[in-house]
Every structure is written in structure tokens, then in C-alpha cells.
Amino acid sequence: MKTVLSTLFIYLSASLSSAAYAHSDTPKNIIMLVGDGMGPAYTSAYRYYQDDANTPQIEQTVFDRHLVGLSSTYPAPVSGYVTDSAAAATALATGVKSYNGAISVDVEKKPVESVLIRAKKQGKKTGIIATLQINHATPAAYIAHNESRRNYNQIADSYFDRKVNNGFTTDLMFGGGWQYFMREDRNLVEEFKQAGFHYLDNYQALAKLPKNKPVLGLFADKGLPQALDDSDKYRLTTMTKAAVAQLENKQGYFLLVEASQIDWGGHYNDISYALAELDDLAKTMEYLETYVKNNPDTLVVLTADHSTGGFTVGANGVYKWQPEVLRSMLMSATAIGDKLSQISFDQTQASQWFNFALTTKEFEQLTQDKTAGQLALQSYGVKKDQSNDDKQPPSLADVMQESVKTIIDERTNTGWTSGGHTAIDVPVYAMGQGKERFIGMQDNTDIAKKLFKLLGRH
Numbered sequence: 001m002k003t004v005l006s007t008l009f010i011y012l013s014a015s016l017s018s019a020a021y022a023h024s025d026t027p028k029n030i031i032m033l034v035g036d037g038m039g040p041a042y043t044s045a046y047r048y049y050q051d052d053a054n055t056p057q058i059e060q061t062v063f064d065r066h067l068v069g070l071s072s073t074y075p076a077p078v079s080g081y082v083t084d085s086a087a088a089a090t091a092l093a094t095g096v097k098s099y100n101g102a103i104s105v106d107v108e109k110k111p112v113e114s115v116l117i118r119a120k121k122q123g124k125k126t127g128i129i130a131t132l133q134i135n136h137a138t139p140a141a142y143i144a145h146n147e148s149r150r151n152y153n154q155i156a157d158s159y160f161d162r163k164v165n166n167g168f169t170t171d172l173m174f175g176g177g178w179q180y181f182m183r184e185d186r187n188l189v190e191e192f193k194q195a196g197f198h199y200l201d202n203y204q205a206l207a208k209l210p211k212n213k214p215v216l217g218l219f220a221d222k223g224l225p226q227a228l229d230d231s232d233k234y235r236l237t238t239m240t241k242a243a244v245a246q247l248e249n250k251q252g253y254f255l256l257v258e259a260s261q262i263d264w265g266g267h268y269n270d271i272s273y274a275l276a277e278l279d280d281l282a283k284t285m286e287y288l289e290t291y292v293k294n295n296p297d298t299l300v301v302l303t304a305d306h307s308t309g310g311f312t313v314g315a316n317g318v319y320k321w322q323p324e325v326l327r328s329m330l331m332s333a334t335a336i337g338d339k340l341s342q343i344s345f346d347q348t349q350a351s352q353w354f355n356f357a358l359t360t361k362e363f364e365q366l367t368q369d370k371t372a373g374q375l376a377l378q379s380y381g382v383k384k385d386q387s388n389d390d391k392q393p394p395s396l397a398d399v400m401q402e403s404v405k406t407i408i409d410e411r412t413n414t415g416w417t418s419g420g421h422t423a424i425d426v427p428v429y430a431m432g433q434g435k436e437r438f439i440g441m442q443d444n445t446d447i448a449k450k451l452f453k454l455l456g457r458h
């Protein structure tokens with residue numbers, strides 16, 4: 001009897017709490033953020049990067065304050081254990097695992113619905129923001145279906161052509177992509193304008209968006225400039241603030257925000273690149289932290305699609321990681337490499353570009369690399385005259401960019417094991433209404449499934 005009663009009690013309290021859950025934690029607004037390539041090494045490194053050296057403690061980051069769990073990232077079995085951004089975005093957007101390259105289609109290439117589209121069908125406003133072109137894998141998985149992420153023009157076309165409830169799938173798009181939206185065969189910017197969208201092509205115009213109008217903001221040909229080189233180093237934060245103000249309405253909204261270029265920093269094995277992108281994402285999260293305080297019926301979830309580069313915080317068996325020089329850099333390793341390749345320099349000039357004092361050894365390394373690069377170019381020219389060598393000429397800019405990254409890696413003691421993605425689990429962050437559902441270990445598909453539950457059945 002005692003067992004029956006206690007079983008009954010457990011059953012009752014379980015059903016009561018799940019019923020209470022279903023009604024009490026449904027958020028009005030959902031903001032889903034994806035840090036592309038943001039494995040746990042990046043958020044750990046960011047803590048030390050932003051540490052105030054004048055205080056004895058290591059300050060918590062906005063990521064530390066809102067960590068709730070971990071997520072596995074593996075794609076459908078046909079693609080093994082290491083995911084690409086398309087399969088991961090499909091999982092995060094739809095709750096379905098697919099093959100690498102898939103944009104919200106399953107392994108049979110059949111379309112699967114995303115949480116953003118579900119929210120749209122329920123009458124919510126929707127938006128997407130990316131720091132790469134808005135039709136690349138992550139945002140595409142939320143509003144398009146395609147058998148391949150590489151069909152960029154088709155994906156861009158579908159942003160205009162695909163309709164939900166006789167309307168567009170999304171009310172707001174911010175990011176890069178002129179070359180895909182203004183083509184010789186089709187000018188989607190014109191088509192969106194004709195259809196009533198407000199179009200803008202510079203960050204300043206984000207401050208004066210017309211109310212109650214759908215908006216398309218394209219700010220670059222493909223990806224936006226790196227945060228380190230951009231006119232607005234916090235452009236993800238700027239775009240997110242403008243989007244939230246634009247999307248607020250009685251029915252609520254679903255906004256997808258992608259910090260797209262952490263991944264590129266990882267692919268290039270460029271830690272200064274990745275951390276500047278992460279800094280922009282951290283400022284965005286700090287803004288959202290305040291927003292959720294003032295709008296407690298909003299849910300914010302942040303995760304990564306995978307990690308990139310096998311980034312190591314403290315490499316080669318040496319117990320130190322020294323991010324000091326990263327904090328002062330004023331331009332990207334790419335931009336410094338370009339200058340070093342184009343302009344002759346002495347130690348003082350080179351140090352100015354890095355914005356920290358180079359050692360004589362580091363300076364000599366740069367000059368040796370430049371000389372070797374110039375010699376390689378010359379001998380390529382000679383070979384070219386003698387034979388029909390149709391290989392790409394070596395690029396002095398590439399050589400000098402590698403040289404800059406080597407100096408930065410050695411200074412900071414940063415390590416890399418790959419130019420691609422890795423299969424490590426990624427952190428999950430949540431704040432606001434419904435955040436409890438994301439606590440603990442989960443799969444990337446669970447994140448979409450939980451969002452579908454929070455949106456309710458329709």
C-alpha cells in the first residue's frame with residue numbers, strides 16, 4: 001500500500017509539475033543565438049582575455065553567468081561524428097539530424113520545419129542576423145530548405161519566394177550578401193523593396209528604421225569585415241539592438257542571431273580574430289541580459305554548432321597562456337599581414353601595426369619570412385616562363401599573415417590541431433522564461449525540440 005501510494009504521489013506531482021511547466025514557462029519572445037565554432041576552449045579563453053589584471057580575482061564573463069548545460073553536435077550517421085555548420089544548424093533549427101551540407105532537409109532530402117517557421121505560423125514576427133552573408137548555412141537552416149548549403153543563389157531566392165501564411169518567412173534580415181541578392185539574373189533587393197521592405201546598406205541607418213515595416217539590411221558583399229577591422233567593432237550588438245526594437249509586438253517574436261565568424265577565426269587558426277568576434281557576442285549577451293531583466297517573458301538561448309580548429313588554451317606542455325597582446329590589437333592579423341607584405345618596415349613600424357612592442361627575434365622572423373616569400377614569388381615567375389605551370393602564384397600577403405599568426409601564437413602560447421571542425425561537446429547558455437529546460441546534458445536536436453514544446457502545438 002505504501003508503495004502504491006508513494007507511486008501515485010510521484011505520478012501526481014510529476015503530472016502536476018509538467019502541466020504547470022507547459023503553461024507557466026511559455027515565453028512571448030525567443031532569441032536563439034549561435035556562436036559558430038564556439039567550442040568550450042573559446043569561452044574559457046575569453047574569460048582570461050577579458051580578465052582585469054589589476055584585480056586579484058578573475059572576473060566572470062556573461063557566458064559564465066548564464067551557462068546551463070552542454071550539447072552534443074554529431075550529425076546523422078551517414079556523416080560520422082564531426083558535423084559541419086549546415087547539419088548542425090538543421091539540428092538546432094528543426095530537431096532533425098541530417099547529413100553534412102543539408103539545409104533543413106532530412107537524410108532523404110525531404111524538407112523539415114524549423115522553430116522560426118513554426119513561430120511565424122503562430123503569428124509571431126521573425127528575424128535573422130548574421131555576421132557572414134545571411135544566406136549561409138546557419139541562418140539558411142531557419143528559413144530555407146535546400147539539399148546543399150552551396151546553392152547560395154537558390155537559397156537567397158527562396159528567402160523571397162517561400163511564403164508562410166501568404167507572407168514572407170521573415171520580417172527582418174541583417175548581415176552580408178550583396179553578391180547573392182543583387183545578381184545579373186535577379187535583383188532580390190529590388191524585389192524586396194517592391195514588396196514593401198525597407199532596405200538599408202550601412203550600420204548608421206540601423207538607428208532610424210521605419211516602424212512597422214519589414215526590413216532588409218545588407219552591409220557587405222559576402223561576410224561583414226572582421227570585428228577587428230570593421231567600422232563598428234560591435235556590429236552584432238548594434239544589429240541585435242535594432243532588431244529587437246523593430247520586432248517587438250503584441251504576439252511576440254522569434255529572432256535568430258549568429259556570431260558567424262568565430263568559426264572563421266578557428267578555420268584560419270587566428271586567435272585574435274576569434275576572440276574579437278567573441279567579444280562582440282559577449283557584448284550582445286550583456287545587452288540581452290539587461291533586456292531579459294526588463295522583459296522577463298523573453299527566452300534567450302545561446303549555443304555553438306560545433307568547435308573549430310582544435311584551439312588549445314596553453315600549448316606545447318607549457319603551463320601558461322598569455323592573452324595580454326591580444327587585448328591591445330587594433331587591426332586583424334590579416335590586415336597586419338597585408339601591410340607587412342605591401343610596405344617596407346622597420347621594427348618600430350611593425351610594432352605599431354601589431355600595437356605591441358615586437359622583440360628583435362620576432363622582427364627578424366618577419367623580415368626572413370618576407371624575403372623567403374619574395375624569393376618564392378621570383379622563382380615562381382622564372383618557372384612560369386619555362387613551363388606551363390598553371391598553379392596559383394604564391395601570395396606574399398598569405399605568407400605574411402601566417403607569419404603574424406605564428407608570432408601571436410608563440411606570444412600567447414596558443415595551439416591548434418586542425419583547420420576544420422572538431423566533435424567536442426559545446427556549451428549551452430540560457431536566460432529568461434523557460435531557461436530551466438536547457439539545464440544539463442542534451443543533444444543539439446533537443447534544443448529545437450524544447451523550443452517547439454515552448455512554442456506549443458499548432
Ligand SMILES: [Zn+2]
Binds near residue numbers: 037085263264308421
Ligand atoms: Zn566552419
